[in-house]
Amino acid sequence: MPATQLLLLxxxxxxxxxxxxxxxxxxxxxxxxxxxxxxNGHESGDYYAIDIGGTNVRVMHVCLGQEEGSIESxxxxxxxxxxxxxxxxxxxxxxxxxDCFGELLEGQSHxxxxxxxxxxxxxxxxxxxxxxxxxxxxxxxxxxxxxxxxAVLVETFRKxxxxxxxxxxxxxxxxxxxxxxxxxxxxxxxxxxxTGTNCAxxxxxxxxxxRLPEHYDTVRHPEMAxxxxxxxxxxxxxxxxxxxxxxxxCASANPGWGHFEKMVSGLYVxxxxxxxxxxxxxxxxxxxxxxxxxxxxxxCIEASLMSLVETESDLSTINTALRKAxxxxxxxxxxxxxxxxxxxxxxxxxxLLAVGIAAVVAQREHAEEGRDVVIAVDGSMFAKYSGFxxxxxxxxxxxxxxxxxxxxKLQLVKEGSVLGATTVVAAAxxxxxxxxxxxTLSEDSEANGIEQLTIPQRHGNSMEDGAEDxxxxxxxxxxxxxxxxxxx
Ligand code: BGC
Numbered sequence: 001m002p003a004t005q006l007l008l009l010x011x012x013x014x015x016x017x018x019x020x021x022x023x024x025x026x027x028x029x030x031x032x033x034x035x036x037x038x039x040n041g042h043e044s045g046d047y048y049a050i051d052i053g054g055t056n057v058r059v060m061h062v063c064l065g066q067e068e069g070s071i072e073s074x075x076x077x078x079x080x081x082x083x084x085x086x087x088x089x090x091x092x093x094x095x096x097x098x099d100c101f102g103e104l105l106e107g108q109s110h111x112x113x114x115x116x117x118x119x120x121x122x123x124x125x126x127x128x129x130x131x132x133x134x135x136x137x138x139x140x141x142x143x144x145x146x147x148x149x150x151a152v153l154v155e156t157f158r159k160x161x162x163x164x165x166x167x168x169x170x171x172x173x174x175x176x177x178x179x180x181x182x183x184x185x186x187x188x189x190x191x192x193x194x195t196g197t198n199c200a201x202x203x204x205x206x207x208x209x210x211r212l213p214e215h216y217d218t219v220r221h222p223e224m225a226x227x228x229x230x231x232x233x234x235x236x237x238x239x240x241x242x243x244x245x246x247x248x249x250c251a252s253a254n255p256g257w258g259h260f261e262k263m264v265s266g267l268y269v270x271x272x273x274x275x276x277x278x279x280x281x282x283x284x285x286x287x288x289x290x291x292x293x294x295x296x297x298x299x300c301i302e303a304s305l306m307s308l309v310e311t312e313s314d315l316s317t318i319n320t321a322l323r324k325a326x327x328x329x330x331x332x333x334x335x336x337x338x339x340x341x342x343x344x345x346x347x348x349x350x351x352l353l354a355v356g357i358a359a360v361v362a363q364r365e366h367a368e369e370g371r372d373v374v375i376a377v378d379g380s381m382f383a384k385y386s387g388f389x390x391x392x393x394x395x396x397x398x399x400x401x402x403x404x405x406x407x408x409k410l411q412l413v414k415e416g417s418v419l420g421a422t423t424v425v426a427a428a429x430x431x432x433x434x435x436x437x438x439x440t441l442s443e444d445s446e447a448n449g450i451e452q453l454t455i456p457q458r459h460g461n462s463m464e465d466g467a468e469d470x471x472x473x474x475x476x477x478x479x480x481x482x483x484x485x486x487x488x
Contacts, residue, residue: 175420
């Protein structure tokens with residue numbers, strides 16, 4: 001992907017951001033978060049947070065200190081989400097979350113104030129409500145879609161005998177941004193690159209007018225975090241898609257949605273690489289039968305394995321990792337090919353991520369020349385993939401020029417999701433407006449842009465075997481269903 005293509009993609013993304021902000025039809029939902037009282041570091045007190053992400057559920061109990069930006073104590077607990085919860089057609093996810101969290105709450109005085117970080121697209125009319133627009137990542141089904149997740153979670157707690165109050169529900173990108181903002185006021189955006197990917201940034205509310213109710217007080221609240229939901233970005237002309245991307249999409253839990261996410265994030269890069277390797281195997285006789293059988297298993301390659309193989313030079317260390325992850329070994333030639341494929345896939349991911357960052361940074365109106373732009377980042381793929389950040393920075397230089405790129409500071413935030421949720425609750429509570437904006441906002445769905453959102457349709461879960469048929473089918477139905485399928 002040459003620099004010229006990156007620049008064209010950046011322009012395409014900027015256009016989608018603009019359309020989304022003004023409330024026109026856009027691939028990006030550009031969701032107002034109603035986080036318009038931003039943490040200033042002076043918040044203090046005892047808070048809880050729950051973070052329901054793509055792979056784990058985390059809870060935090062934090063004591064924000066009296067000194068600016070200080071944390072006196074903090075306990076975090078994490079549980080991997082069990083398989084049964086990925087089927088959303090039951091309330092298993094929330095019930096299981098309450099079971100986990102409930103253990104920590106026994107003996108606490110009630111009501112317990114919780115900040116809720118929910119890593120999915122929510123249509124909000126206030127800080128303390130959020131209708132689920134769609135599930136992504138590994139979640140299947142339509143359970144809870146269209147429902148207020150705060151009300152459902154509070155009710156689930158109530159049924160288990162816990163009296164909780166949830167003054168804020170926020171996306172993980174908004175939470176990461178706010179966690180950084182608590183400590184560093186110049187934080188501008190929050191970015192996640194883990195199982196999924198997304199970005200939120202601080203926007204002027206005057207630019208969000210069509211997305212907010214008419215009577216929203218943009219003078220009192222001049223800024224608000226906006227959740228871009230950039231995973232849905234797609235550019236028909238400039239996306240560097242290959243056949244394997246289409247297969248990965250077809251076999252995913254949400255076919256037809258999220259091409260950017262599926263080319264960039266940790267849940268999918270291993271799958272793209274695996275399918276390329278299989279093709280090379282078939283075409284070039286690279287692997288024997290047994291090896292091909294091993295590589296035929298969906299999701300067998302994780303981003304952590306890619307990272308190790310790509311950067312490690314010692315063959316026996318690589319083989320130890322391959323044995324552990326896949327139960328196989330490779331000769332030097334095979335390893336060289338695998339390294340090259342992993343390198344290509346991760347480089348593409350990093351370069352696309354840089355496109356996203358550059359497009360978001362371009363939203364800073366009247367940016368003061370020469371000042372750093374701090375972007376808070378969380379997510380295992382960004383934090384743990386060796387050399388990934390360097391690749392992103394290199395692409396940012398191509399996109400923004402060396403000097404400007406050096407001013408973009410990508411700073412990792414540990415436990416950003418839970419910490420951010422607590423700081424948002426703390427900021428709302430200490431400002432005396434726990435439901436920040438609630439009193440001024442109506443349930444006016446039109447003003448809130450609900451009708452502007454194009455919620456991707458689900459097209460059945462196609463598994464690998466049916467994928468080819470589906471692709472053909474998509475081509476045939478292109479004109480009837482152009483909106484959804486023009487990307488193919
Ligand atoms: C979701 C976003 C979330 C991102 C990172 C995406 O699949 O749509 O809301 O922020 O994953 O967790």
